Amino acid sequence: MNLRQNLGIALESLRANKLRSALTMLGIIIGVAAVIVLMSIGSGTQATVVSRISSLGSNLVFVRPGAPQQGGVRQAQGSAATLTMEDAEALNDPARAPSIALVAPEFSTGGQVVAGNRNVSSRVVGVTELYPDVRNYTVSEGEFIGKQNVDARSLVAVLGSNVAANLFPDSTALGASIKINRQQFRVIGVLASKGGTGLGFEDDVVMVPISTAMTRLASQRSVQGGRSVSVINVQVVNEQEIDEAKEQIAQILRERHRVTGEDDFTVTSQEDTLSTLTQVTGVFTAFLGSIAGISLLVGGIGIMNIMLVSVTERTREIGIRKAVGAKRRDILSQFLVEATVMSVLGGGTGLAIGILISRLVSGMTLNGQPLVTVVSPEIVALAVTVSAAVGLFFGIYPATRASRLHPIEALRYE
Amino acid sequence: MADATPPVIQIQDLTKTYYIGDLAVPALRGVDLTIQRGEMVAIMGPSGSGKSTLMNIIGCLDTPTSGAYALDGADVSGLSDDQLAEIRNRKIGFVFQSFNLLARTSALGNVELPLVYAGAPDRRQRAIQALDRVGLGDRINHRPNELSGGQQQRVAIARAIVNHPAILLADEPTGALDSRTSEEIMAIFQSLNREEGITVIFVTHEQEIAHHTRRVIYIRDGVVQQEEGVEAPIDAATLLAHRVALELESEESTSEVPA
Numbered sequence: 001m002n003l004r005q006n007l008g009i010a011l012e013s014l015r016a017n018k019l020r021s022a023l024t025m026l027g028i029i030i031g032v033a034a035v036i037v038l039m040s041i042g043s044g045t046q047a048t049v050v051s052r053i054s055s056l057g058s059n060l061v062f063v064r065p066g067a068p069q070q071g072g073v074r075q076a077q078g079s080a081a082t083l084t085m086e087d088a089e090a091l092n093d094p095a096r097a098p099s100i101a102l103v104a105p106e107f108s109t110g111g112q113v114v115a116g117n118r119n120v121s122s123r124v125v126g127v128t129e130l131y132p133d134v135r136n137y138t139v140s141e142g143e144f145i146g147k148q149n150v151d152a153r154s155l156v157a158v159l160g161s162n163v164a165a166n167l168f169p170d171s172t173a174l175g176a177s178i179k180i181n182r183q184q185f186r187v188i189g190v191l192a193s194k195g196g197t198g199l200g201f202e203d204d205v206v207m208v209p210i211s212t213a214m215t216r217l218a219s220q221r222s223v224q225g226g227r228s229v230s231v232i233n234v235q236v237v238n239e240q241e242i243d244e245a246k247e248q249i250a251q252i253l254r255e256r257h258r259v260t261g262e263d264d265f266t267v268t269s270q271e272d273t274l275s276t277l278t279q280v281t282g283v284f285t286a287f288l289g290s291i292a293g294i295s296l297l298v299g300g301i302g303i304m305n306i307m308l309v310s311v312t313e314r315t316r317e318i319g320i321r322k323a324v325g326a327k328r329r330d331i332l333s334q335f336l337v338e339a340t341v342m343s344v345l346g347g348g349t350g351l352a353i354g355i356l357i358s359r360l361v362s363g364m365t366l367n368g369q370p371l372v373t374v375v376s377p378e379i380v381a382l383a384v385t386v387s388a389a390v391g392l393f394f395g396i397y398p399a400t401r402a403s404r405l406h407p408i409e410a411l412r413y414e
Numbered sequence: 415m416a417d418a419t420p421p422v423i424q425i426q427d428l429t430k431t432y433y434i435g436d437l438a439v440p441a442l443r444g445v446d447l448t449i450q451r452g453e454m455v456a457i458m459g460p461s462g463s464g465k466s467t468l469m470n471i472i473g474c475l476d477t478p479t480s481g482a483y484a485l486d487g488a489d490v491s492g493l494s495d496d497q498l499a500e501i502r503n504r505k506i507g508f509v510f511q512s513f514n515l516l517a518r519t520s521a522l523g524n525v526e527l528p529l530v531y532a533g534a535p536d537r538r539q540r541a542i543q544a545l546d547r548v549g550l551g552d553r554i555n556h557r558p559n560e561l562s563g564g565q566q567q568r569v570a571i572a573r574a575i576v577n578h579p580a581i582l583l584a585d586e587p588t589g590a591l592d593s594r595t596s597e598e599i600m601a602i603f604q605s606l607n608r609e610e611g612i613t614v615i616f617v618t619h620e621q622e623i624a625h626h627t628r629r630v631i632y633i634r635d636g637v638v639q640q641e642e643g644v645e646a647p648i649d650a651a652t653l654l655a656h657r658v659a660l661e662l663e664s665e666e667s668t669s670e671v672p673a
Contacts, residue, residue, distance in 0.1 A: 005530060016518055320514045323475060324573065325503020325531040327496045407475045411514065 003337070010338035013310070014345075021342060024306040027299030028346030028390065029353060032383045034292035036354025037361065039379045042285025044362070044372035049277050053270060055136060055194060056202075059101075060270040061245055063091075063232040063253070066263055082257065082264045085210070088232045090252055097252060099245035102235040104134040107213045113206055114179040115167040122163050124180055124206045126213025134235045137202075142174045142189030145209050153211040157185040160205035161193035180206060183216055242269050293386070299346070300390035307339050307398035318402055319410025328403040335399035336392060343391025347384050354383070420487035422580055422613050423449040423472060428481030429636075430467050441467040443636035444481070451580075454607045454614045456624035459633035465617050466585060468633065472615065473506050473583045474498045486580050503532050507574025509616075511586035513566040515558040521545060521569045522554040528577045544572040548602055564595035571602055575612065582606065584616035588623055594657070600626045601650035626650060 014021040065082045088105035091097055107126035112119055125131075129147045132138065139158065149156050157178060164173040164187075173187045185208065194202045208217070210229070236245040246267045253265055311318070318331055358373040365371065430442040441464045449455055459465040470476040471483065474490060477498070483491045490501055502508075515524045525541040534540070545554055548568040558566050567587060574582055584603070588596035604626060607614045614627075624630045626649075630642045 012518060316514070317516060320516060321527070321531070322499060323473075323502060323508050323514070324528040325499050325577075327499045327531070329496075330531060408470055411475075411510070 003333075006334050006337040007341065009334055010341040013314075013338055014342060017310075020306060024302055025342055025346035025349065027302035028296065028343050028387050029299075029350040031292065031296030031299040031390075032347045032350025032387050033354035033357060034295050035289060035383045035386070036351060036375060036379060037357045037373075038288035038292045039285055039382075040354075040358040040373035040375045041361065041371065042281065042288045043374040043376055043379065046278060046281035046285060047374050048372050049281055050274060053274050053277065056270065059236040059239055059242065060134065061234040061236055061242065061249065062268050062270075063087075063234060063249055064230070064266050064268070065228065066265045083229050083232060085214075085229060087253060087256060088229060090256055091232065091234060091249060093252070097245070097248040099236055099241040099248055100234055101237045102130050102134050104128055104130040104233040104235075105210060105229040106131065106231050106233060107210050107218070108230040109213065109217050111181045111206070111217065112179075113163065113167065115173075115176060118167050120163060120166045122160070122204055122206050123201070124208060124213065124217060126210035126217070127207050128210055131207070131233070134233045136194075138192045139189045140192040141172070142187070144189055145207060150209040150211050153215060154209055155183065155185045155212060155216070156188045156209065158189040158191060158207040159187055160191050160203045160207075162203040163206055164190045180208070181217055236269075242271060296386060296390060300343070300394040303339055303343055303391055304394035304398060306342075307335060307395055308401070310338075311335065311398045311402040314402075315405060315410050315413040318405050319407050319413065322405070322407035323411060331405075332399045332403040335402050336395045339395025339399065340388055340391040343387050343394075344384070346391075347387030350387065351380060351383055419451055420484070421448045422451045422453075422486055423447065423615075424482075424484040425472075426482045428468075428471065428478050428483060430464070430471060430476070431479045440636055442471075442478070445633075445636070445638055447631070447638060449613065449615065451613055452607070452611045453629065454603070454627045455616075456627045456630045457615065457617045457633060458619065458621075458624050458630055459639075460619075463633045464636040465633045469583055469585050469615075469617055472581075473508060474501045499531075503528055504577060505580045507571075507577070507579040507582045507612075509567065509570050509574050509582065509584035509587045511589040513558070513563075513570045513590075515566055515569055515573075517558055520555050520557055521550060521561065521572075524558070524569055525572045525576050528573060532577060534577075541572070541576055544576040545569070547575065547606075548572045562595075563591050564598060567591065567595075567599055568602065571599070571606075575606060575610075579612070581613040581615060584614070586617055586619070588618065588620070594654075596623065597650050597654055597657075600648075601654060604650050622648070 063083065083105075085105060088103050091100060092103040094100075105128060109124050109126075111122065111124040113122050113124070127145060128150050129145055132144050137144075140161070142158070144158055145154075145156060148154075157180065159167070159173055159178075167173065167178065168176060173190050176187045178185050178187060191203070191205075191207075214229075234245065234249065236242050246269060249267050250263065253259075254263065257264055318326075321331060355375050358375055361371055362373045363370075425445055425447040428442055428445040428447075429440065432439045432441055443464075445464075445468060447468075457465050457468065467476065471478050472485075474485070474493075475498075477493075478491055481491070482489065485501065486505055490498070493501065508514075516527070519527075522538070522541050522545070525544050526537045529537040529540060542551065542554060545551055548571050550565060550568050550572065553561065553565060556565075558569070561569065567590075571582075582603070587603075588599055591599065600623065603614050603616070606612045618624050625644050626647055628644050628647050630644060632639045632642070
């Protein structure tokens with residue numbers, strides 16, 4: 001008795017009971033399709049998050065002020081104003097920090113931006129000329145803030161595409177005069193939109209020279225010292241050297257800040273953020289998958305149910321087979337193959353339906369966010385393997401029962 | 415046939431007791447039976463006499479409670495289920511009253527079945543040969559529901575002999591057939607017994623069918639009650655030829671069902 005003959009018997013038996021086989025397979029079909037659709041949504045979300053994080057710039061390391069100790073009480077992280085422009089300049093040292101390619105400090109504040117009779121509330125970021133290279137911004141009109149603007153503390157601004165569109169819906173923003181917190185600035189450039197690829201807020205920004213921001217705009221914000229930067233963005237020469245870069249940054253800053261105990265700054269890489277978010281979306285995907293897995297389990301129980309009915313119905317056939325010399329394992333494998341064939345056929349159909357549905361779902365929007373689905377080979381392999389395993393597992397009990405039937409009792413069964 | 419070879423079936427003091435709850439129901443109470451190779455034997459007895467139980471044990475479908483049973487010179491009373499399955503496959507051919515064919519499988523597929531479990535090569539060819547032997551060479555692709563009762567029983571006989579068994583066991587093989595078809599089936603049994611030396615043992619409750627053999631064994635209350643030798647056993651082929659001649663003469667064949 002070989003596998004090919006068992007397959008033949010299984011297919012013949014499934015054909016003989018078409019409706020019943022189809023209904024049994026329906027359980028597996030729905031289960032597998034649900035797994036495919038839900039997990040593809042999960043992986044789609046994951047892929048979206050990853051691509052948005054990556055669009056911020058590649059090989060990034062962020063240095064932020066740490067949590068200060070004040071009288072033994074640990075303050076909130078980032079509330080210390082310990083990072084200065086001089087720290088940023090010190091990091092730009094190829095001799096001591098060879099893994100660092102570019103350093104771009106930024107000073108973030110918020111502000112009321114007014115042009116004519118229109119005004120918007122926007123994030124205002126003080127930057128240096130290297131900022132667009134580090135954070136993947138490009139200028140669509142005009143030019144970006146230059147080194148001379150930073151040195152001269154010029155009152156010039158570059159608008160994010162959303163801000164430009166809001167303030168100047170009909171005319172060009174270039175050359176126009178705007179007010180940020182009642183200070184007059186000239187618009188010298190407009191940033192290209194990052195569109196749907198970013199995290200959504202990159203286009204709601206106004207950029208000014210960091211020197212101007214710290215001296216002219218910082219007074220509006222209660223910042224200790226006034227001359228401290230919010231974040232130092234560091235671009236590492238390549239992906240492999242991120243850990244070295246983090247170590248070099250930490251060494252330089254510890255020395256400069258004369259740190260003895262806990263660091264007064266934190267260094268996080270984009271990879272850290274990415275891995276955290278990947279973890280979160282991974283849990284989300286697994287959660288969706290396990291919900292769908294329950295329906296696959298129910299489908300498997302359906303197979304067991306039908307196989308038990310089938311064994312009872314075919315008791316006489318089993319008796320005949322045993323009378324002419326079928327051994328236990330012959331009968332066992334016959335019914336196991338039948339259960340597995342049913343679940344694999346169901347799994348294949350479910351796979352096709354699942355892929356189809358996830359394609360259809362892919363274009364739709366949910367709460368304004370486009371739904372992205374990714375059917376990865378892993379998901380497909382998982383769904384097919386699990387459905388075959390379900391058939392095999394839930395086939396074992398009925399098949400064992402069939403194989404243990406006594407030939408005489410089986411032959412007498414009506 | 416020859417005394418030098420061991421008897422194909424040698425049974426000594428065989429008992430079989432069924433248990434229904436705590437109640438012991440003896441079906442066989444000590445049967446002694448020897449059947450030589452090449453014999454054709456009929457077993458008769460009223461219902462409940464234990465003749466079917468004896469057939470099942472001879473056919474290795476069931477195991478005795480006590481006693482010795484040697485098939486083809488080898489003791490089979492202590493074998494496991496799978497070992498018995500192998501014996502059934504290689505040494506025993508079964509023919510049942512209700513044919514017991516796989517309904518969704520063609521005649522050929524049914525006859526191939528023992529060869530499939532034996533893992534034998536040339537299955538198709540050997541199955542066709544067996545079907546030819548019982549005169550069904552032109553019906554190999556018919557399913558059981560497309561065949562008459564007599565034809566179905568012939569498929570069952572082909573299935574029983576396809577593996578060249580030592581013994582052919584038939585449990586009321588003509589019980590579901592009319593007299594003429596019964597005669598045709600008996601003709602096949604006699605021909606297999608005479609021409610190929612297959613040992614044939616069958617259970618029947620019809621005296622006329624039993625008298626196709628030289629030896630009739632009567633079973634009653636789980637023991638062999640008596641044995642009867644038949645001086646001139648009926649020859650089914652001659653009888654059939656005679657009947658055909660009669661029918662041609664009188665042309666009163668309307669009541670007969672052609673096979």
